Amino acid sequence: MSVPHAVPRVLDRLRIGSAPDSWGVWFPDDDQQVPWRRFLDEVAEAQYEWIELGPYxxxxxxxxxxxxxxGERDLKVSAGTIFTSLHHGPDVWDKTWAHVSEVATLTRAMNAKHLVVIPSFWRDDKTAEELEPRELTTEQWHHLNSGMERLGKQVREEFGLDIVVHPHADTHIDTEEHVERFLDGTDASLVNLCLDTGHYAYCGGDNVKLIKTYGERIGYLHLKQVDPDILADVVAKGTPFGPAVRQGVMCEPPLGVPALPPVLEAAQELDVDLFAIVEQDMYPCPADQPLPIARRTRRFLRSCGA
Structure with missing residues (x-):
């Protein structure tokens, strides 16, 4: 007697896309990165509909x-990306807003609705130099939270966009403790989260638990996996994020953690439309590496119902 194959649940609230990051792009201009036309050609060839702008x-x-x-490639933009160091207080606002305005102007012109906000790193991802303490003071947490609320309010008023803050390795919003402190200290009507499944797992967090506990704060997803063996080495040696990526700590699904089907299903159960953008950090990488991975990843996500 044959056993029928399980039919994957249809995850129709998730809008799947990819990003320049999955092509090894971390900088506006870098000789080790693929040219932008090649990225656009290949992301369309891999059958993604949505992309992010990547580094401005x-x-x-x-x-x-x-x-x-x-338009030539039937692609649409889901979000732009900005970088902030708002924990330094009001003195950095003008510089931050100049950067935000530039990116937000283009993001709005592309009919996207989100800005992904990445906090500044506390250590250099190339030299491992500690640029500032790993833990914020109480005053710095206040600056960070109030600054993000101010940013969310002003971005919405001036550009009609929503900010989604991206917990990220080697930043002050990384671990479960820090992410929860940030969410508990900010206004849900102004600030929500871009949950990057790989970064959160990299920092020891449980993605499904976060989605189920703080579901109303999940405004956007980055889909990513971590190689647990390489991560164990990274943690043991205190390797900075940049060198960890060069070791291959971020891997293609379904080879790593977290398992994506439970994450996708938990996101579907929120019953709101969410972008779920594939990002596989792999700067730098050979130019011919990203497209085959992108194709396989898209097939895998379809097999999960997305």
């Missing part, structure tokens, strides 16, 4: 040019 300046910043390039 990698893709064309002229909206008319970018619209035309995306």
């Amino acid at each position: 300046g990698y893709l064309p910043t002229d909206p008319a040019v970018l619209h035309a390039e995306l």
Whole structure:
């Protein structure tokens, strides 16, 4: 007697996409990265519909040019990305807002609705130099939380966009404790989370638990997995994030953790439309490496119902 194969649940609230990061792109311009036209060609070939802008300046910043390039490939933009160090207090606001305005202008012109906010690193991802203490003071937590609320309010008022803050390795919003402290200290009407499944697992967090506990704060997803063996070595040696990526700590699904089907199903159960953007940190990488991985990843996500 044959046993029927389980039919994957249809995850129709998730909008699947990819990003320049999955092509090894971390910088606006770098000789080790694929040219932007090749990225667009290949992300479309891998059958993704949505992309992020990536580092500002990698893709064309002229909206008319970018619209035309995306239109030729049937691609749409889900979000732009900004970098902040708001825990330093009001003195950094003007510099932060200049950067945010630039990215938000292009993001809005592409009809996207989100800005992914990445906090600044506490140590250099190349040299491992500690740039500042790993733990924030009480005053710095206040600056971070109030600064993010101010950012969320002003971005919405001036650009009609929502910010989603990205917990990230080697930043002050990384571990379960720090993520929960940040969420508990900020206004849900102004600030929500971009949950990166790989970064949260890298820092010891339980993705499904976070989604089930703070579901109303999950505004966006990055789909990523971590190689547990390499991660154990990274943790044991205190390796900074950049060198860890070069070791291959972020791997293609379904080879790592967290298992993505339970994460995707928990996100579906929130019953809201969510972007779920694939990111596999692998800077730098051979130019021919990303496309086959992207194809396999897209097939895997379809097998999960997404």
